[in-house]
Amino acid sequence: xxxxxxxxxxxxxxxxxTFLAVMLIVAFFAGIGAFATERTKSLATTMAIxxxxxxxxxxxxxxxxxxxxxxxxxxxxxxxxxxxxSEDYNVPMLPVLGISLMLGAAFGLLSALPSLRAxxxxxxxxxxxxxxxxxxTVKNLGDFTGAHNGFLVLERPSLLGWRLDSTNxxxxxxxSLMGVSIIAFWLLNRTRFGRLLVVIKENEDLARSLxxxxxxxxxxxxxxxxAFAGLSGALLTFHLRFLAPDFFxxxxxxxxxxIVLIGGAMNVTGPFFGAMLVVFLPELLSFSPNTNTGxxxxxxxxxxxxxxxxxxxxxxxxxxxxxxLWERLRGTGSSTLSGEPTH
Amino acid sequence: MTEFIQLxxxxxxxxxxxxxxxxxxxxxxxxxxxxxxxxxxxxxxGAYVTFSLSEAGVGYAPALIGASLLCGAVxxxxxxxxxxxxxxxxxxxxxxxxxxxxxIELVVVEVWGTDTKVLLPPLRDTIKVGGLVFPSQRxxxxxxxxxxxxxLFVFLQAxxxxxxxxxxxxxxxxxxxxxxxxxxxxTLIFFLGSALAGLAGGLIATLGTLTPFLGLELVFxxxxxxxxxxxxxxxxxxxxxxxxxxxxSFMGGYVEAGWSDSYPFLVMIxxxxxxxxxxxxxxxxxxxx
Numbered sequence: 001x002x003x004x005x006x007x008x009x010x011x012x013x014x015x016x017x018t019f020l021a022v023m024l025i026v027a028f029f030a031g032i033g034a035f036a037t038e039r040t041k042s043l044a045t046t047m048a049i050x051x052x053x054x055x056x057x058x059x060x061x062x063x064x065x066x067x068x069x070x071x072x073x074x075x076x077x078x079x080x081x082x083x084x085x086s087e088d089y090n091v092p093m094l095p096v097l098g099i100s101l102m103l104g105a106a107f108g109l110l111s112a113l114p115s116l117r118a119x120x121x122x123x124x125x126x127x128x129x130x131x132x133x134x135x136x137t138v139k140n141l142g143d144f145t146g147a148h149n150g151f152l153v154l155e156r157p158s159l160l161g162w163r164l165d166s167t168n169x170x171x172x173x174x175x176s177l178m179g180v181s182i183i184a185f186w187l188l189n190r191t192r193f194g195r196l197l198v199v200i201k202e203n204e205d206l207a208r209s210l211x212x213x214x215x216x217x218x219x220x221x222x223x224x225x226x227a228f229a230g231l232s233g234a235l236l237t238f239h240l241r242f243l244a245p246d247f248f249x250x251x252x253x254x255x256x257x258x259i260v261l262i263g264g265a266m267n268v269t270g271p272f273f274g275a276m277l278v279v280f281l282p283e284l285l286s287f288s289p290n291t292n293t294g295x296x297x298x299x300x301x302x303x304x305x306x307x308x309x310x311x312x313x314x315x316x317x318x319x320x321x322x323x324x325l326w327e328r329l330r331g332t333g334s335s336t337l338s339g340e341p342t343h
Numbered sequence: 344m345t346e347f348i349q350l351x352x353x354x355x356x357x358x359x360x361x362x363x364x365x366x367x368x369x370x371x372x373x374x375x376x377x378x379x380x381x382x383x384x385x386x387x388x389g390a391y392v393t394f395s396l397s398e399a400g401v402g403y404a405p406a407l408i409g410a411s412l413l414c415g416a417v418x419x420x421x422x423x424x425x426x427x428x429x430x431x432x433x434x435x436x437x438x439x440x441x442x443x444x445x446x447i448e449l450v451v452v453e454v455w456g457t458d459t460k461v462l463l464p465p466l467r468d469t470i471k472v473g474g475l476v477f478p479s480q481r482x483x484x485x486x487x488x489x490x491x492x493x494x495l496f497v498f499l500q501a502x503x504x505x506x507x508x509x510x511x512x513x514x515x516x517x518x519x520x521x522x523x524x525x526x527x528x529x530t531l532i533f534f535l536g537s538a539l540a541g542l543a544g545g546l547i548a549t550l551g552t553l554t555p556f557l558g559l560e561l562v563f564x565x566x567x568x569x570x571x572x573x574x575x576x577x578x579x580x581x582x583x584x585x586x587x588x589x590x591x592s593f594m595g596g597y598v599e600a601g602w603s604d605s606y607p608f609l610v611m612i613x614x615x616x617x618x619x620x621x622x623x624x625x626x627x628x629x630x631x632x
Binding site for chain 2: 067113114116117118119120121122124125126128129130132133136137139140250251254257258261290291293294295296297298299300301304305308
C-alpha cells in the first residue's frame with residue numbers, strides 16, 4: 001500500500017507520449033494538406049469533424065460515466081440549424097457556428113432530463129430514443145428541413161470575409177478548430193468541475209452527501225458535451241453541403257460511440273485515434289460499403305474484448321500491468337485490481 | 344365502431360409481435376444483465392431463413408420452426424463465443440452487441456443481397472365478419488404469437504427449469520448457492536430469447552417487404568416495450584407489447600399517421616421519467632461504466 005506511492009512509475013513517459021501525440025496530429029494534417037489527394041483531404045476534413053463531436057462525447061463519458069446516445073441528435077440539430085440559417089436566412093458563417101454551438105448545448109440540456117431519474121441501461125436506451133425522435137421530427141417538418149428529400153446547402157461559407165473554396169482551406173480551418181477542441185477537452189478535464197465529475201462517476205451518493213450539486217453538474221456536463229456536437233454539426237453542413245435525416249439517426253449514434261470507445265475516453269487523444277481508424281481504415285481496405293461496416297463490427301468486437309479501455313487506454317493498461325509485475329518481482333504485493341488507467 | 348375494431352385488431356397483431364421481440368430482450372437481460380442490441384439482427388436472420396426455406400418448398404410451418412431453432416443456435420453461439428466474457432463489464436457487452444449488428448448485417452447481405460425480398464403469406468384469403476375484414480395471415484400471426492407467449496409463461500411458472508430461471512433472475516448469487524447452474528440457464532435463455540426473435544422474424548416476413556436493415560427499428564420498439572414494462576419483467580414485456588401495438592394503431596388511425604412511429608417512444612420517455620424502473624417491477628439498470 002505505502003510502497004505503491006513510491007513505486008509509481010515517473011510521469012515523464014506520459015508527458016513524452018502526450019507531446020509525441022500532439023506532434024503526430026500536427027504532422028498528420030500538415031502532411032495530408034501538402035501531399036495527399038483531394039479525396040484524402042476530404043476524408044481528413046470529415047475526420048476533424050468527427051473528432052470535434054467525439055471530444056464532447058468523450059468528455060461526458062470519460063468524466064461522468066454517462067454515455068449519451070442523444071449526442072447524434074445534438075450533432076444533427078447543429079447541422080440542420082447551420083443549413084437553415086445560412087441557406088434560408090443568409091446568416092454569415094461565424095454567427096452560424098455560434099448558433100449551432102448554443103443549440104447543441106440546449107439539446108444536451110434537454111437530453112440530460114431523463115438522467116434525473118433513469119440510470120444505467122434505462123438511461124442509455126432513453127438517450128438512443130431521443131436521437132430517434134430527432135430524426136422522426138426532421139422527417140415531419142416538410143420544406144423547413146427538406147424532410148425525406150434532404151436539405152441542400154448551396155451557399156459557400158465565408159468566415160470574416162475569407163471565402164472557403166478549396167479543400168485545403170477547409171482542411172486548414174477544420175483541423176485548427178479540431179486542435180482548439182482538443183485543447184478545450186484537455187482544459188475541461190483539468191478544471192475543478194472536470195475533476196468533481198469523476199467523483200460523481202465513482203460514487204454519486206457520496207458526492208451528494210459531501211454537498212456537491214450532482215444533478216446540476218450532470219446537466220452542465222451534458223450541455224458542454226452537446227456544444228461540441230452542435231459546432232461539429234455546423235462544420236459538417238458546410239463540408240457536405242447536403243443533409244438527410246438518416247445521417248443523424250441510430251447509425252450516427254453508434255458511429256460516434258464507436259470512435260470514442262475504440263480510441264478510449266480517458267485520454268484527450270482517444271477520439272483522434274478512434275476517428276482516424278474509423279474514417280481511414282475502410283479506405284485502406286476498400287471493400288464494398290457493406291463489407292466495410294461488417295469489418296468495422298469485427299474490429300470493434302476484437303478491440304473491446306482485448307482493450308476494454310480503447311486504444312489509448314492500452315498505455316495505462318501496460319503501465320499498470322508493468323507496475324504489478326514490478327511489485328511482484330519486489331515481493332511487495334499489488335494493490336491495483338484492474339488494468340484501469342490511473343489518470 | 345367498425346373502424347375501432349379494425350384498428351384494435353391491427354394493433355393487436357403488431358402488439359403481439361412487439362411482445363415476442365420484447366420477451367426475448369427482457370429474458371436475456373434478466374439472466375445476463377446484457378442489453379442485446381443485436382437482437383433485431385437475429386430477427387432479420389429468422390425472417391430471411393423463413394423466406395429461403397419457404398422458397399425451397401418446405402411448408403411455412405416447418406420453415407418457421409427451422410428459422411426459430413437456427414436463431415436459437417445463433418444466440419447460443421453469441422453467448423458462448425462473446426457475451427460470456429463480458430458479464431463483468433456490461434458496457435463491453437453492449438458495445439460487442441453493437442459490433443454484432445454490423446457483422447450479422449454483413450452475413451445477411453452476403454447471403455441474400457441488398458434487394459428487397461417478398462415472402463408471400465401462406466394464407467391469402469380473408470375472414471369477413473359484418474363489415475370487418477380480417478386477413479387470415481394476420482389472424483394466424485396473432486394466434487401463433489399468443490400461443491408462444493402462453494407457452495413461455497407456462498414454462499416459466501410450472502416447470503422446474505422455469506422456476507430456476509426466475510430464481511436466478513431474482514438473485515443470481517443466492518440461486519447459485521442453492522445449486523442452480525446459472526451459467527447453463529443463461530445459455531438456455533439465450534437460446535429461448537433468440538428463438539423467439541427468429542419466430543417473430545418469420546412472422547413479420549409475411550407482412551411486408553424484407554430488407555437486411557429492418558432490425559434496428561424493430562429492436563428499438565422492443566426496447567421501448569421492455570423499458571416501460573421494466574427490464575427483466577416478463578409480464579411487463581407481454582402486456583406492454585400488446586398495449587403499445589394497439590396505441591400505435593389507434594394514434595395512427597385517428598390522430599396523425601406521419602408521427603405514429605414516435606408514439607411508443609414518447610410514451611416510454613414519459614413513463615421512465617415518472618417510474619424509472621418501468622411499470623412492472625423491473626430490475627435496477629446495471630451500472631454501465
